[in-house]
Amino acid sequence: MALSSLLNVARDALTAQTFGVSVTSQNITNANTPGYVRREAILASRVLGNQTYGTVVAIGIKRNQDSFIAQKFLSATGMGAAATERDQELQQIEALFNDMSGAGIGEALDRINASFQQLSVDPGDAISRENVLTALAGFTGRLNETGNALAVQRTEIFNQMQNQVSDLNEKAVQIADLNKKIAEAVVLGNDAADLKDRRNQIIVELSNIVDIKLVEGKDGALFVQAAGATLVEGDIARSFGVELASNGDVRLTARRTPTSSATDVTGGLNGGTLAGLKETRDVDLRAIASKLDTFVYDFATAMNTQHAAGFGLDGGTGRNLFDLNLVGAPPDGASRTISLSVDVAGQPNRIAASDSALTLPGSGVNAKAITQLFDQPVLFGGTRTASEGYSDIIGDVGLRRANSKGQMELRSAMQAQFSELNDAASGVSLDEEMVNLTKFQRAYQAATKVLATVDELLQELIQRV
Amino acid sequence: MRVTENMRAAQTLRGASELRNRHLTAAEEVTTGVTVNRPSDDPSVAARLTRIQRAREQNQSMASAIALGRADLELAESVLSEAGALLQRAQEVAMTAANGSASADVRRATAEEIEGIRSALLGLANTKGVRGYIFSGSRTDTAAFDATYAFQGDDYQHSIRTGPSSETTISSSGASAFTSLNGGRNIFQDLTDLYDAMVTNDQPGIQAQLDNLIAGHEQVVLERARTGVNISRIDQNDTILTNSTFLYGKQQADLAGADPAESYTKLTLLEQAIQRSLMVSQQMLSLDAFSITR
Numbered sequence: 053m054a055l056s057s058l059l060n061v062a063r064d065a066l067t068a069q070t071f072g073v074s075v076t077s078q079n080i081t082n083a084n085t086p087g088y089v090r091r092e093a094i095l096a097s098r099v100l101g102n103q104t105y106g107t108v109v110a111i112g113i114k115r116n117q118d119s120f121i122a123q124k125f126l127s128a129t130g131m132g133a134a135a136t137e138r139d140q141e142l143q144q145i146e147a148l149f150n151d152m153s154g155a156g157i158g159e160a161l162d163r164i165n166a167s168f169q170q171l172s173v174d175p176g177d178a179i180s181r182e183n184v185l186t187a188l189a190g191f192t193g194r195l196n197e198t199g200n201a202l203a204v205q206r207t208e209i210f211n212q213m214q215n216q217v218s219d220l221n222e223k224a225v226q227i228a229d230l231n232k233k234i235a236e237a238v239v240l241g242n243d244a245a246d247l248k249d250r251r252n253q254i255i256v257e258l259s260n261i262v263d264i265k266l267v268e269g270k271d272g273a274l275f276v277q278a279a280g281a282t283l284v285e286g287d288i289a290r291s292f293g294v295e296l297a298s299n300g301d302v303r304l305t306a307r308r309t310p311t312s313s314a315t316d317v318t319g320g321l322n323g324g325t326l327a328g329l330k331e332t333r334d335v336d337l338r339a340i341a342s343k344l345d346t347f348v349y350d351f352a353t354a355m356n357t358q359h360a361a362g363f364g365l366d367g368g369t370g371r372n373l374f375d376l377n378l379v380g381a382p383p384d385g386a387s388r389t390i391s392l393s394v395d396v397a398g399q400p401n402r403i404a405a406s407d408s409a410l411t412l413p414g415s416g417v418n419a420k421a422i423t424q425l426f427d428q429p430v431l432f433g434g435t436r437t438a439s440e441g442y443s444d445i446i447g448d449v450g451l452r453r454a455n456s457k458g459q460m461e462l463r464s465a466m467q468a469q470f471s472e473l474n475d476a477a478s479g480v481s482l483d484e485e486m487v488n489l490t491k492f493q494r495a496y497q498a499a500t501k502v503l504a505t506v507d508e509l510l511q512e513l514i515q516r517v
Numbered sequence: 518m519r520v521t522e523n524m525r526a527a528q529t530l531r532g533a534s535e536l537r538n539r540h541l542t543a544a545e546e547v548t549t550g551v552t553v554n555r556p557s558d559d560p561s562v563a564a565r566l567t568r569i570q571r572a573r574e575q576n577q578s579m580a581s582a583i584a585l586g587r588a589d590l591e592l593a594e595s596v597l598s599e600a601g602a603l604l605q606r607a608q609e610v611a612m613t614a615a616n617g618s619a620s621a622d623v624r625r626a627t628a629e630e631i632e633g634i635r636s637a638l639l640g641l642a643n644t645k646g647v648r649g650y651i652f653s654g655s656r657t658d659t660a661a662f663d664a665t666y667a668f669q670g671d672d673y674q675h676s677i678r679t680g681p682s683s684e685t686t687i688s689s690s691g692a693s694a695f696t697s698l699n700g701g702r703n704i705f706q707d708l709t710d711l712y713d714a715m716v717t718n719d720q721p722g723i724q725a726q727l728d729n730l731i732a733g734h735e736q737v738v739l740e741r742a743r744t745g746v747n748i749s750r751i752d753q754n755d756t757i758l759t760n761s762t763f764l765y766g767k768q769q770a771d772l773a774g775a776d777p778a779e780s781y782t783k784l785t786l787l788e789q790a791i792q793r794s795l796m797v798s799q800q801m802l803s804l805d806a807f808s809i810t811r
Contacts (some may be wrong), residue, residue, distance in 0.1 A: 068708075069773075079583075083522045083523075084522065084523065084526075090521075113544065118541045132573075140558075146555055146556055149556060149572070150555050150556065151567055152551070152553065152554055152555060152556075152563070152566070153554075154554075158567055158570060158571060159574075161571065161573070162570075162571060162578070165574070165578055166574070166577075166578035166581070167577075167580070169578040169678065170577075170578070170581065170582060170584065170585065171580045172677050172678070173582045173585045173586045173648070173677050174585065174647065174689065175647060176648065176657055176658060178764055182811035184571075215791055237592070277667060277697055293577060294553045360703070368683075406655070410655075410671075411654075411655035411671065411673050412655065412656075413649075413655070413656075413657060414648065414649060414653070414654065414655035414656060414657035414658075414673060414675065415655040415673055415675075415676065416675065420676070420677060420678055420684075421732075423678055424678065426571075426575065427682075439567070439571035439572070442567060442571075443564040443567035443568045443571075444564065445564070446556050446560075446563055446564050447556070447561065447563065447564030447566045448560075449556050449557075449560075449562045450555070450556025450557045450558075450559070450560030450563045450564070451560040453551060453556065453557035454556075454557040454559075454560055459705055468531060471527065472518075472524050472527070472528075472798050475521045475523045475524045475527075476518045476519045476520070476521065476524065477525045477644075479519070479521030479522065479524060480521055480522055481519050481520060481521045481522065481803045482522055482806065482807060483520075483805055484519065484806050486805070486806035487806065
């Protein structure tokens with residue numbers, strides 16, 4: 053080999069090691085970039101002709117990603133997001149029923165009981181009668197507040213789902229666009245690593261919204277399935293939507309084109325915040341609101357029946373304590389709409405403390421009977437007392453939140469585990485990059501030495517000539 | 518396994534977050550003194566605590582009702598005691614007048630005393646308490662007897678709940694004490710008849726009313742005794758309510774009360790753990806090949 057050829061070898065070495073340093077720098081720079089997959093410089097020896105010696109060439113870079121682990125990580129992310137979202141929503145619901153901090157519905161029940169107890173002692177006392185009305189109004193106010201808060205939360209969750217689906221559709225369009233650019237780059241023989249990283253980041257964000265499955269085509273384009281339905285195919289993005297079914301539940305739909313008919317894909321929704329929101333809205337909130345409505349309806353009906361049997365100071369009878377303006381079939385909407393009956397509102401003398409018109413004003417028999425209702429199983433089909441019925445709701449809310457908290461912790465742990473595995477395959481280790489940097493630096497220094505040596509040899513030769 | 522920067526940072530973050538959460542819970546336990554601060558902390562205990570709280574509040578409202586009802590009952594007992602003394606005096610006066618040696622003038626003079634007793638008794642029977650006229654039954658807004666000594670009330674017995682399954686009468690019956698509505702003597706009528714017999718110097722008539730007065734006196738004493746029994750009953754129920762309220766409080770403390778020593782120890786241990794964790798995190802995150810070799 054000619055001395056001048058050795059210069060070429062040194063040049064190739066310098067170029068290749070510089071490439072290695074460049075890739076290492078890129079890794080170091082992106083050590084904390086979300087979605088970034090570490091690169092590895094691929095160096096190969098280049099054989100020169102049919103000779104037995106050759107040089108080195110950087111033939112490209114490799115993105116180190118384990119697609120199996122990556123898919124697991126995305127699934128775990130989706131499941132974790134669903135549990136976290138549900139837990140956050142249930143935390144708000146729990147605050148509505150947190151009697152431990154006082155001022156709950158239980159306390160309002162106690163006030164009614166105590167006010168009738170006081171009235172039963174002195175049925176003719178105007179202050180005791182005012183107390184009853186105040187306690188009843190406090191109870192209806194507290195229930196309206198709770199019932200409305202549950203209804204508003206359902207509405208807000210639906211709005212939130214709409215926003216998230218809109219975000220999902222936007223991300224689908226971005227992925228389709230990146231798919232197109234990546235396929236074009238691959239055709240031209242480029243790696244398109246940066247584009248893939250950007251797509252990767254969007255995919256991770258997407259997996260927080262909905263459970264997704266990925267298949268990468270030979271052209272580098274990703275086929276994305278969301279909630280079991282096609283979301284992105286090549287450079288085409290489908291459109292998802294949310295709507296209310298006839299029973300009030302949320303339906304997740306998919307359309308092949310904006311004008312095509314919507315397909316219900318709700319059944320495939322298992323992960324992501326959308327799944328967490330749907331479960332909270334259509335399972336948890338529905339069950340809690342239904343129990344609360346039944347509690348309110350049964351309690352108010354029993355109170356009305358007993359009160360109607362009594363007589364007010366004016367001798368009137370057959371009057372209700374509560375008005376129930378239901379929004380559907382009983383007991384639907386009872387907690388939201390219950391109000392103090394117009395029969396007694398603002399008219400304390402109409403509170404029926406007596407059981408007979410002949411024993412006015414001193415009889416407290418009916419007031420006493422009303423306080424006895426608090427110890428009788430008049431709720432939930434005659435199986436629970438007011439105290440038991442309400443404590444059942446507290447227990448149910450507590451169980452749901454405890455369950456969501458446990459689920460969130462478990463799924464977070466799984467997500468962390470898969471995140472570690474995924475990171476172990478594709479993340480940047482500064483220790484490793486330090487070693488690589490040193491490796492390429494030393495090789496570069498050695499190549500420089502080769503260059504200097506060849507240069508010295510050539511100078512020697514020139515001087516002798 | 519390769520250990521990357523993100524892994525180290527994430528692990529540090531997770532550890533710190535977990536410790537901070539536990540520290541927050543421990544601090545809450547120390548400040549509130551209870552281990553169950555929200556339903557999800559222990560759903561079953563939370564449900565039981567809710568039921569116990571309702572029972573406790575109901576006890577307290579019954580205890581308040583007892584305190585409210587007791588005043589008129591005690592007043593009634595005192596009034597009946599006075600009424601009994603008046604009737605005792607009436608008997609003595611009647612016995613004097615019934616004596617065969619008593620003159621018509623003496624009998625007319627004693628008649629005046631009987632008239633005084635009748636008026637005083639009317640005043641007692643028309644006593645007003647906290648809830649109105651205490652011997653009028655349900656007609657608490659009407660005096661029990663009018664100026665003609667006619668009974669205006671009824672025989673309503675006012676009872677209230679003094680326990681989850683017990684009731685106690687908090688009224689004294691004017692009908693039973695002073696009238697013949699329940700088969701007893703109409704005391705005012707008997708006093709009127711006695712007065713008339715004295716004024717008309719009717720010795721047999723006076724003698725006949727003497728027995729009626731004794732029966733009337735016993736009637737008042739009996740009603741006083743019933744009232745006393747009711748006072749005693751509400752006292753017993755009040756004691757039971759106080760005891761069970763205490764027991765409910767104890768149950769609540771047993772179920773969810775935090776042991777201060779244990780809570781503070783937990784909090785202190787967690788504070789130390791956080792300090793150690795922060796130190797380790799700092800060391801871990803500053804430990805890389807660049808900072809050592811460069």
